[in-house]
Amino acid sequence: MIELRNINKTFGDRHVVKDVSFKFQEGKTNLIIGESGCGKTTIMKLMVGLHEVDSGDVIFDGANFPKLDRKEKQEIRKKIGMLFQGGALFDSQTLEENVSFPLDMFTELSKAEKQDRVNFCLQRVKLEGKNKLYPAELSGGMKKRAALARAMANNPRYLFCDEPNSGLDPKTSIIIDELISDITQEYNITTIVITHDMNSVIEIGQNIMFVHKGENWWTGDKTEILGTKNKELFDFVFASEFMKSFFKKD
Amino acid sequence: MNPFFHIGRYFMLMFRVFSRPQKVSIYWRQIIHEINSIGISSLPIIAIISIFMGGIITIQAAFGFTSPLVPLYAVGFTTRESIMLEFSPTVVCLILAGKVGSNIASEIGAMRITEQIDALDIMGINSAGYLIFPKIAASIIIFPFLIALSMFLGIWGGYAMGVSSGATTEYQYVFGIQAFFEPWKLYYSFTKVLVFAFIITSVSSYYGYYTTGGALEVGKSSTSAVVYSSILILLFSLILTNLFFQR
Numbered sequence: 494m495i496e497l498r499n500i501n502k503t504f505g506d507r508h509v510v511k512d513v514s515f516k517f518q519e520g521k522t523n524l525i526i527g528e529s530g531c532g533k534t535t536i537m538k539l540m541v542g543l544h545e546v547d548s549g550d551v552i553f554d555g556a557n558f559p560k561l562d563r564k565e566k567q568e569i570r571k572k573i574g575m576l577f578q579g580g581a582l583f584d585s586q587t588l589e590e591n592v593s594f595p596l597d598m599f600t601e602l603s604k605a606e607k608q609d610r611v612n613f614c615l616q617r618v619k620l621e622g623k624n625k626l627y628p629a630e631l632s633g634g635m636k637k638r639a640a641l642a643r644a645m646a647n648n649p650r651y652l653f654c655d656e657p658n659s660g661l662d663p664k665t666s667i668i669i670d671e672l673i674s675d676i677t678q679e680y681n682i683t684t685i686v687i688t689h690d691m692n693s694v695i696e697i698g699q700n701i702m703f704v705h706k707g708e709n710w711w712t713g714d715k716t717e718i719l720g721t722k723n724k725e726l727f728d729f730v731f732a733s734e735f736m737k738s739f740f741k742k743d
Numbered sequence: 744m745n746p747f748f749h750i751g752r753y754f755m756l757m758f759r760v761f762s763r764p765q766k767v768s769i770y771w772r773q774i775i776h777e778i779n780s781i782g783i784s785s786l787p788i789i790a791i792i793s794i795f796m797g798g799i800i801t802i803q804a805a806f807g808f809t810s811p812l813v814p815l816y817a818v819g820f821t822t823r824e825s826i827m828l829e830f831s832p833t834v835v836c837l838i839l840a841g842k843v844g845s846n847i848a849s850e851i852g853a854m855r856i857t858e859q860i861d862a863l864d865i866m867g868i869n870s871a872g873y874l875i876f877p878k879i880a881a882s883i884i885i886f887p888f889l890i891a892l893s894m895f896l897g898i899w900g901g902y903a904m905g906v907s908s909g910a911t912t913e914y915q916y917v918f919g920i921q922a923f924f925e926p927w928k929l930y931y932s933f934t935k936v937l938v939f940a941f942i943i944t945s946v947s948s949y950y951g952y953y954t955t956g957g958a959l960e961v962g963k964s965s966t967s968a969v970v971y972s973s974i975l976i977l978l979f980s981l982i983l984t985n986l987f988f989q990r
C-alpha cells in the first residue's frame with residue numbers, strides 16, 4: 494500500500510499539486526484520472542521522488558519515502574516498475590536488452606532464465622518476435638507496450654503506469670488494461686494507473702482518485718463514478734455523447 | 744548562473760559518479776563500449792590533423808630559420824618539441840573536446856529530456872555512475888594512446904612533408920628529432936593528457952546530465968560542454984606548465 498498525506502508541489506509560483514491525500518491499495522488497480530494538465534503525472538513523479546514534495550508524506554508500506562536517504566530510496570526503487578508517459582526506452586538498446594535491463598542489474602539469473610523471462614514479458618504485451626528491434630524502429634503504441642514489458646520484468650511490488658494505453662487501438666488497449674489488472678491480482682502488488690480513457694476506468698477502475706486543478710476532488714470506484722453528482726467529475730465522465738447515451742439514466 | 748552553483752553541483756555529481764558500482768560486470772561492458780565509441784571513432788580525425796600539422800610546423804620552421812647561426816637540425820628539433828609538448832597534448836585534446844565532448848553532452852542530454860535517466864533512477868540505479876563513470880574511465884584509458892599516436896604521426900608528417908618539399912633533409916630532420924631529448928617532458932605531456940581526458944568527459948557529462956527542457960536545450964548543453972571544457976583545458980595547461988617548468 495502507498496499512502497499520500499497532504500502532499501504539495503509548486504513550480505515557480507504555480508501551485509500544481511494541492512494538499513493531496515489518498516490511499517493506493519494493494520492487489521487493486523488504483524487509478525488517477527483527470528483532465529490534461531491537472532497534475533496527474535506530477536503526483537506520480539512526486540510519489541517516486543522524481544520531483545521533491547514541498548510538504549507532505551508519501552508512505553510506501555510504512556516507510557516515508559521523501560525522508561529516506563539515497564541508499565534507502567534505491568532499495569525501495571528496486572521494487573518499483575514504472576511506465577513513463579513517453580515510454581523512456583533506452584535508445585541504444587534493443588527491445589530485448591531494454592526488457593532484460595532490470596534483470597541484468599538486480600538479479601543473478603542465468604542467461605537462459607533471463608531470455609525466458611524477456612520472451613514471457615514480450616509475449617504478454619503482444620510483442621513476441623520483436624526482440625531485436627531498436628526503439629526507433631517501433632511505433633508509438635509498441636513503445637508503450639515495450640515500456641510496460643520492461644516495467645513488469647523484475648516482478649515489481651509497486652507498478653506505476655502513466656497512460657499505458659494512450660496511442661493504442663481499442664482492442665490492444667483492452668489487452669493492456671487486462672494485463673495490468675491481472676498482474677496486480679496475481680502478485681498482489683500495488684498498481685497505480687494514470688488514464689483519461691473512460692473505457693479503462695469502466696474496465697479496471699477499482700479505486701479511483703479524480704484530480705481537478707491539482708486537488709483530490711473525488712474518490713470512489715467504477716460503479717460509484719457513473720452515478721456521481723459531482724459537477725466537475727460528471728463533466729469529465731460524460732464528456733462524450735457515447736457515454737451520455739449509454740450510461741446516463743435520468 | 745552563479746559559477747559556484749555549477750562548481751558545487753559538479754563535485755556533487757562526481758561524488759555520485761565515483762561511488763561504488765552496483766554491478767561491476769555491467770560497468771566493464773560499458774567501458775569497453777565507450778572505448779570503442781570515444782577512442783576508435785576519433786582515430787581518423789586525429790591521424791589527419793596530426794600528419795598535416797607536423798608537416799606545416801616543419802615547413803614553417805625551415806622557412807623561418809634562415810640565419811646561419813641556427814643549426815640545420817633545429818627544424819626537426821622544433822617540430823618534435825612543438826608536437827610533443829603542446830600540439831598533441833593540448834591542441835588535439837581541444838579538438839577532442841569538440842568531438843567527444845559535444846557527443847557526450849548531447850547523448851546524455853537526450854537521455855535526460857526523454858526521461859531515460861529518470862527511468863534509470865526509478866529502477867534504483869545510480870544513473871550518474873552508470874552513465875558517466877564508464878565514459879571517464881574509457882577516456883582515461885584511451886586518450887594516452889590516441890595522443891601517443893598523434894605525436895608519432897605528427898613527427899612522421901613533418902618528416903614526409905618536410906623532406907619531400909625540400910624544406911629539410913632526411914639526415915638533418917632525423918638528427919633534429921633526437922636532439923636534446925628529455926624524458927621528463929613526456930611525463931609532463933601525458934600528465935596533461937590524463938587531466939584533459941578527465942575534464943572533457945566529466946564536464947561534458949555534467950552539462951548533459953543537467954539538461955532541462957527540449958531539443959533546443961540539448962544543443963545548448965552540447966555547446967556549453969565544448970566551450971567550458973576548452974577553457975578548462977587551457978587553464979589547466981597553464982597551471983601544469985607552471986608546475987613542471989620550474990627551475
Ligand SMILES: Nc1ncnc2c1ncn2[C@@H]1O[C@H](COP(=O)(O)OP(=O)(O)OP(=O)(O)O)[C@@H](O)[C@H]1O
Nearest residue numbers: 504509527528529530531532533534535536578689
Ligand atoms: N517540470 C515542470 N516544471 C514546471 N511546470 C511543470 C513541470 N511539470 C509539470 N508542470 C506543470 O504542472 C501542471 C501539471 O502537469 P502534469 O504533467 O502533471 O499534467 P497531467 O495531468 O499529467 O497532464 P496530461 O494528462 O496531459 O499528461 C501543468 O500545468 C504543467 O505545465
Ligand SMILES: [Mg+2]
Nearest residue numbers: 533534535578
Ligand atoms: Mg501526464
